[in-house]
Amino acid sequence: MYRRLHISRTPRLIVAACALAGLFCPLDLLIGQERIDGEKTSDETSAAHEAFFETVIRPALIEHCLDCHSPETEISGGLRLDTKQGWQAGGDSGIAIVPGTSDNGTLMAALRYEDANLQMPPDGKLPDSLINAFSKWIADGAYDPREARGDSEKPKSSSGLSVEQAQQHWAYRPIETPEIPSGSGAASPIDRFLNQRLHELGLAATSVADHPTLVRRLSFDLTGLPPTPRLANDLQASETAADTSGDAGHEQTEYDAAAYEMLVDKLLASPRFGETFARHWMDVARYAESITLRGFVFPEAWRYRDYLVEAFNTDRPFDQMIREQIAGDLLESDDLHQRQLQHVATTFLMMGNSNLEQQDKTQLEMDVIDEQLDTIGRAFLGQTIGCARCHDHKFDPIPTRDYYALAGIFRSSTALTHANLSRWIEKPLPVSDSMQRHYDSITQTLASVNAELASLKKSASIELTKESRIIPLAELEGIVVDSGAAKLVGEWMHSTSVGRLIGDGYIHDSNEHKGMKTATFEPPKLPAGKYQVRLAYTAGTNRASNAVVRVFSANEETVVRVNQRKVPPEEGVWVSLGEYEFERNGQAFVIVSNEDSNGYVIVDAVQFLPLAEKQNRSLPATALQQEIAGQNDEQREKQRQAAENAKIIADLEVERKSLVQQLAERPRYMTLQENPTPTDTMIHIRGDVHNLGDRVPRGFLTALPHGDSFPIDADASGRLELADWLASPENPLTARVYANRIWAALMGQGIVHSMNNFGTKGDRPTHPELLDWLAHELIQNNWSTKHLVRTIVMSDAYRRRITLDDAGRNQRQQKVDPKNETYWRGHSRRLSVESLRDAMLQISGELDLSQGGSLIRRGTNADYNYHIDSPRRSLYHPVFRNALPDLFEAFDFADASVSVGQRTRSTVATQALVLMNHPWIIARANAAAANFREQSSLSSPDSPSDADSPSDTELVDRIYRHCFYRLPSDAERATCLAFLEQPAEPGEPDRLAVLIHSLFASLDFRYLP
Secondary structure (H helix, E strand, C coil): CCCCCCCCHHHHHHHHHHHHHCCCCHHHHHHCCCCCCCCCCHHHHHHHHHHHHHHHHHHHHHHHCCCCEECCCEEHHHCCCCCHHHHHHCECCECCCECCECCCCHHHHHHCCCECCECCCCCCCCCHHHHHHHHHHHHCCCCCCCCCCCCCCCCCCCCCCCCCCHHHCHHHCCCCCCCCCCCCCCCCHHHHHHHHHHHHHCCCCCCECCHHHHHHHHHHHHHCCCCCHHHHHHHHHHHHHHCCCCCHHHCCCCCCHHHHHHHHHHHHCCHHHHHHHHHHHHHHCCCCCECCHHHEECCCCHHHHHHHHHHHHCCCCHHHHHHHHHHHHHCCCCCHHHHHHHHHHHHHHHCCCCCCCCCCHHHHHHHHHHHHHHHHHHHHHCCCHHHHCCCCCCCCCCCHHHHHHHHHHHHCEECEECCCCCEEEEEECCCCHHHHHHHHHHHHHHHHHHHHHHHHHHHHHHHHCCCCEEECHHHCCCEEEEHHHCEEECCCEEECCCCEEECCCEEECCCCCCCCCEEEECCCCCCCEEEEEEEECCCCCCECCCEEEEEECCCCEEEEEECCCCCCCECCCEEEEEEEEECCCCCCEEEEECCCCCCECEECEEEEEEHHHCCCCCCCHHHHHHHHCCCCHHHHHHHHHHHHHHHHHHHHHHHHHHHHHHHHCCCEEEECEECCCCCCEEEEHHHCCCCEEEEECCCCCCCCHHHHHCCCCCCCCCHHHHHHHHHCCCCCCHHHHHHHHHHHHHHCCCCCCCCCCCCCCCCCCCCHHHHHHHHHHHHHCCCCHHHHHHHHHCCHHHHECCCCCCHHHHHHHHHHCCCCCCCCCCCCEECCHHHHHHHHHHHCCCCECCCCCCCCCCCCCECCCCCCCCCECHHHCCCCCCCCCHHHHHCCCCCCCCCCCCCCCCCCHHHHHHHHHCHHHHHHHHHHHHHHHHHHCCCCCCCCCCCCCHHHHHHHHHHHHHHHCCCCCHHHHHHHHHHHHCCCCCCCCCHHHHHHHHHHCCHHHHEEC
């Protein structure tokens, strides 16, 4: 996971510097000890295990196992898999599952087909992805909530809560306007709600934190960055004026309400605000710029990120953002920029981590829809809709009919274009009328050129194939591997009977023993570079229309299917297999197989053409001249005409390439395509796409009665109506879920802790009246994110100190409310990994605040081993599912394959070690040292240092202001200066850089007080 880190004297110096400065003890650093609230709670772990079981394991058991392993059908092999007690008891073959290890037990052995006599399911091995899911489930402890029931008992209802009973659950009740408590003396309604609960429990709230603490807290929460140097200078001036004790580090600037309010408004207006809140939503939207499969890159995904940044900066109403993300391509606007934003917003639907190699395209399409519904349910409604794909939801009022009513809406749109390898859809972005006319003209010209090319090539192919001719290898450019040099598996027949042949003829599979024959073409010592790979074959009506050809290049295997019933399109001999990059000593070969072929598979030769040295691919002039000699006038005329056609074709190819490049410059975006004819979907019994039940009209969750207000027309997909239903103020879930997200982003935890689950298995709100008040406030203020943020940060609850003045009382309250669910104190929070990285860049003077655009290098097709080192904000770095940076992996970056309501907050020793040893962090400390020296006019790191020197003192003070937004105490200042003053050993790292590095690695740096 992490690069090999060189352990040198630097970590020891860091520990020494930190210990001298009193920042933390060395033991805390080495074991990764974190502050209170830093640990991942058992509730969070249990929720993750439950979600994995309900969305992956339970459906798989129902679909593949319970027909043979439940008392309702049979108990094959004495093994029951319908309950936890069933698999715990095991079967005739022994123990089925050993929680904690997937290497023992009969279940995994059967799924992996390790024993020829024990294979499950018997009708075919499960996909590797599902087998790996079972392995993960068992390794994580085999969480299973299913309880056994006696044979005499009636089966329990398949749904934990019926639609009729939905209003019994708090989340389904209409949002009410609660009465604001009175008599607490607080101005903010938020404080009045919270103080009422505190009073009931006999708890005292901490006082408002000092001004520097609040400035740092507010700056990170609203902009993701530490206070700017200008704010630090303002702080220095105010502290100097207030300092009468001679110890500026202990002089706390009092809370200034007016200054604080001005700062709130300033930060809300900052362009950094939109970047910060866009990143919050990107976790929920499972934002990524690649998929795990082969590392395919989404080149246009960045437009959705930029849409979010602009939306939050301009305070776009969140209900409008919902409509745009679900159905923006169906909305209308006279403003071009707004139309562009609306279209780009639909990329939200397309970022799932799909298996595009799935050959059952019906299954693939349903998997994509399932992922879309699951994300929509969690993101906007806090509902696990995906659990109802195979059966009525076990806990929430979501019957299977509701699932397929929603699925029909997305079944009426097209999300992928299908081939052997399916692909996501990219469409041209709306442009001005003049630019549209320009692109239309290019498109028409390109269509004309393509038609002419097709006609000329067809004519040329007919002429070329009228007579047989053997083309010597010496006449061909590039590197050609003839069929005689191929490595053959199985019996192939040699032939020279038909058409224009390469070398010594061709081979075929005799149309026998399908799947048992391969021919491998491997060029000897292929120089590194980019090549076009072409296959030669002779066409015929008895040939295979689906011959499988695999090209193995630098980093990938590409499968191409060739229709050998058609004349090869290039010179009547060759068909292009594509362009590929080959590396020195890397894999470079082509395998032709007769697997699943429906006719004779023909192989003549494989050609590797270097793209850097492309030449006219007609036969060499000398060869043509030799053929022409002795021919009659009619033949010479045909040859002359063929040469002219070849020249025309070459010119048209150049023109075509230019036109294609011009069209490629038009901006595009990821989206889905509305189908001309919408359709309802049938229920898939037990989730099986090939086992269909009743047809279900398109619609919404019936547990929410306001759905009747949004009827779906017969000729509409229902996507626009779904967007309106989700964004309706009558929807009791949407506003509650979003208000809870904003609260959690600022307060460290949600009023409902399970951010993505407001169902019966989710957490109940700690303050239900406050949550309803926040949701109502959001709706009444035009769904304004900035209004709700401002309301929260202006409350005393947000501004509270971490601890009470009375340490003993603090301990007593900690016992009563250890999780701070009453918000009696400030909530200590670790900075996100993006804020950690960006803060280091800002302090080193390297941060580039440019906005927007893509940082993916042009021509990048796969994300494997991708590395980028840009000083741009972390938000703008590509989120590659196969290539996350080390720092992101260490500090709990969100899993980009699922909707994440709140990131995990783990505490592991690796985090401290990464902060101490990672080369990137060491480089930032060195850059920061140089930056501070330049500002302080300090001559060089080797200059003798005087502890009483004003320049040294000023330097340490400035570093503290930038890192912690406070001055050091007298003791901290003295020890830092003493550390810098110590004589350096030969080859020792720069002590100023080491001191800064120690601050970067400290708890004070990575936590908000």
